[in-house]
Amino acid sequence: MNSEATMHSITNLLAEYAGLLDEDRLEEWLGLFAEEATYQVIPRENVARNLPASIILCTNKKMIRDRTVSLREANLYNLHYDRHFVSAIRVNVDGDGVYSVRANYAVYQTTIEGSSKLFSVGAYHDRVKMVGDRLLFIQKQVIVDTSSIPTLLATPL
Amino acid sequence: MSEQSGLIPNHPGMPGVRWPRNDYSRVPYQLYHDPDVYRLEQERIFKGPTWSYVGLEVEIPNPGDFITTFIGETPIILSRGEDNSVYAVVNRCGHRGSIVRRENYGNAKEHICIYHRWCFALDGKLMGVPFERGLKGKGGMDKDFDKSEHGLRKLRVESFSGVLFATFSDATESLADYLGPVFQGHFTRLFAKPVRVLGYQRQRIYGNWKFYMENQRDTYHGSLLHEFQAVFGLSRVTQEGGNKMDVHHRHNLTWARSKTDDDKEFAELYKENKVHEEQLKLEDPEIIKNKREFEDGITLAICGIFPNATVHQISNSLAVRQLRMTGPGEFELYWTLFGYVDDSEEMTNHRLLQANMVGPAGLISMEDGEAIELAHKATGSDQDAYSVIEMGGHGAIPDFIDHRVNDTPCRGFWAYYSQLMGCEPEGAVR
Numbered sequence: 001m002n003s004e005a006t007m008h009s010i011t012n013l014l015a016e017y018a019g020l021l022d023e024d025r026l027e028e029w030l031g032l033f034a035e036e037a038t039y040q041v042i043p044r045e046n047v048a049r050n051l052p053a054s055i056i057l058c059t060n061k062k063m064i065r066d067r068t069v070s071l072r073e074a075n076l077y078n079l080h081y082d083r084h085f086v087s088a089i090r091v092n093v094d095g096d097g098v099y100s101v102r103a104n105y106a107v108y109q110t111t112i113e114g115s116s117k118l119f120s121v122g123a124y125h126d127r128v129k130m131v132g133d134r135l136l137f138i139q140k141q142v143i144v145d146t147s148s149i150p151t152l153l154a155t156p157l
Numbered sequence: 158m159s160e161q162s163g164l165i166p167n168h169p170g171m172p173g174v175r176w177p178r179n180d181y182s183r184v185p186y187q188l189y190h191d192p193d194v195y196r197l198e199q200e201r202i203f204k205g206p207t208w209s210y211v212g213l214e215v216e217i218p219n220p221g222d223f224i225t226t227f228i229g230e231t232p233i234i235l236s237r238g239e240d241n242s243v244y245a246v247v248n249r250c251g252h253r254g255s256i257v258r259r260e261n262y263g264n265a266k267e268h269i270c271i272y273h274r275w276c277f278a279l280d281g282k283l284m285g286v287p288f289e290r291g292l293k294g295k296g297g298m299d300k301d302f303d304k305s306e307h308g309l310r311k312l313r314v315e316s317f318s319g320v321l322f323a324t325f326s327d328a329t330e331s332l333a334d335y336l337g338p339v340f341q342g343h344f345t346r347l348f349a350k351p352v353r354v355l356g357y358q359r360q361r362i363y364g365n366w367k368f369y370m371e372n373q374r375d376t377y378h379g380s381l382l383h384e385f386q387a388v389f390g391l392s393r394v395t396q397e398g399g400n401k402m403d404v405h406h407r408h409n410l411t412w413a414r415s416k417t418d419d420d421k422e423f424a425e426l427y428k429e430n431k432v433h434e435e436q437l438k439l440e441d442p443e444i445i446k447n448k449r450e451f452e453d454g455i456t457l458a459i460c461g462i463f464p465n466a467t468v469h470q471i472s473n474s475l476a477v478r479q480l481r482m483t484g485p486g487e488f489e490l491y492w493t494l495f496g497y498v499d500d501s502e503e504m505t506n507h508r509l510l511q512a513n514m515v516g517p518a519g520l521i522s523m524e525d526g527e528a529i530e531l532a533h534k535a536t537g538s539d540q541d542a543y544s545v546i547e548m549g550g551h552g553a554i555p556d557f558i559d560h561r562v563n564d565t566p567c568r569g570f571w572a573y574y575s576q577l578m579g580c581e582p583e584g585a586v587r
Binding site for chain 1: 354384437440444509512517523527
């Protein structure tokens with residue numbers, strides 16, 4: 001893949017990630033992760049202090065799947081819609097078809113009464129790789145600047 | 158304040174409270190919303206004869222280390238002095254009232270306000286005032302200005318098993334007495350070994366702080382609001398459990414003992430419990446596995462310490478939750494997750510994985526934020542109406558309860574709260 005095509009594919013992957021979450025298509029969103037993928041949401045203040053505790057930590061795709069099933073079947077949370085906004089990306093070629101990707105994100109939440117507010121802002125530190133002819137996440141690390149989470153965090157950032 | 162209105166005369170300054178019953182089984186919504194009640198809580202509870210959790214000794218291990226924290230809504234600096242003693246001072250400049258120490262943590266020889274550079278020692282003493290004597294004989298403070306009167310207010314600090322508490326009041330009993338034997342025992346159990354902070358979580362909840370203190374004492378809601386365990390076939394009906402309170406019923410320990418301690422038993426139980434075809438199964442159940450580490454086999458211990466802390470053990474997830482307030486309708490929960498210094502790498506990773514169950518995104522805790530906001534939103538418009546706290550019966554409050562189908566410790570909370578606030582109903586049942 002030439003670099004322009006790579007940038008295009010990675011940009012598309014992040015757009016797909018955001019779009020599927022905003023459309024509440026969690027099961028399809030799960031399909032963007034490779035089997036060995038990790039998903040982590042960690043407060044920026046823990047990263048800054050070199051402290052390992054996360055807000056969400058899934059060390060393989062099974063755990064990411066378990067969380068989506070839990071959201072569907074078990075957890076009760078604020079009724080809302082999400083809108084993800086993802087910035088332009090910075091890409092580093094790691095080799096063997098693996099790329100490190102960084103982007104900023106903002107997620108707005110809208111209540112079912114129609115009032116919206118900024119829910120979370122931060123950065124994605126991702127790693128993606130080609131699996132067959134598809135680009136998939138092998139790492140999604142969400143570093144949350146808004147570490148004082150308003151109310152609760154249910155739907156993925 | 159007439160008898161016909163049912164209004165009980167209160168402590169001066171306390172708004173009248175219309176208690177429908179004298180055993181705290183009915184709580185008027187006014188107490189969650191009235192701004193006058195909130196202001197008095199800061200004075201009578203948080204600055205009253207109580208010990209508030211402020212941090213862990215391990216967060217300030219070296220001389221000069223400090224963290225900034227809160228008691229109620231009052232900002233506090235917690236520092237370790239050169240002599241290794243711990244100082245808690247109000248983080249508010251003796252000059253114009255500004256926040257002095259802005260950082261969350263650090264190491265310093267003194268605390269300097271940025272506004273006019275007043276400089277305070279770690280114990281709060283005012284050390285230096287720039288231009289105190291003026292410049293070239295002009296300006297400056299009057300000669301009778303006494304620096305010793307304008308330091309940062311110093312609080313009493315005590316440590317129990319490495320857990321630090323502070324109090325504004327000289328009248329507060331010793332921390333050990335304040336905890337009482339049950340909670341001394343629990344702290345000794347949980348903090349028997351040196352701890353290591355694994356990280357912090359914060360959750361900002363738009364509701365009154367007392368809804369959360371009740372939530373922590375309400376054993377009834379656990380399996381009903383937090384469906385994670387039931388949905389994934391982990392409801393353990395055979396578990397022993399109950400509540401323990403101190404003689405004042407101000408603190409509460411909700412506990413449960415699991416019979417499933419080792420991996421084999423766990424696997425069998427997990428299989429057995431999947432009795433219904435429709436029941437779901439975790440693809441990776443590692444996060445809910447308990448690795449036995451306490452002799453007593455207790456796997457759930459939610460320990461609410463009046464007025465501002467909860468210490469939890471949920472399997473191998475350990476944390477202190479501190480309540481930091483910003484008004485009658487908003488507070489932050491500040492979760493300090495910890496493990497032990499001698500944990501293996503495997504155990505540390507296990508605790509980090511089990512953090513998935515707790516905090517703002519916790520699989521068995523996220524619902525609390527929503528539940529509290531729902532209660533807060535609907536109760537403000539009718540403050541004479543009241544909540545019902547009667548699961549587990551009414552009347553006298555017992556110290557020990559041997560089941561978990563109760564919310565009795567909530568009544569204990571209100572009983573002690575009302576004594577401090579001076580708003581007890583006539584013939585109060587404690």
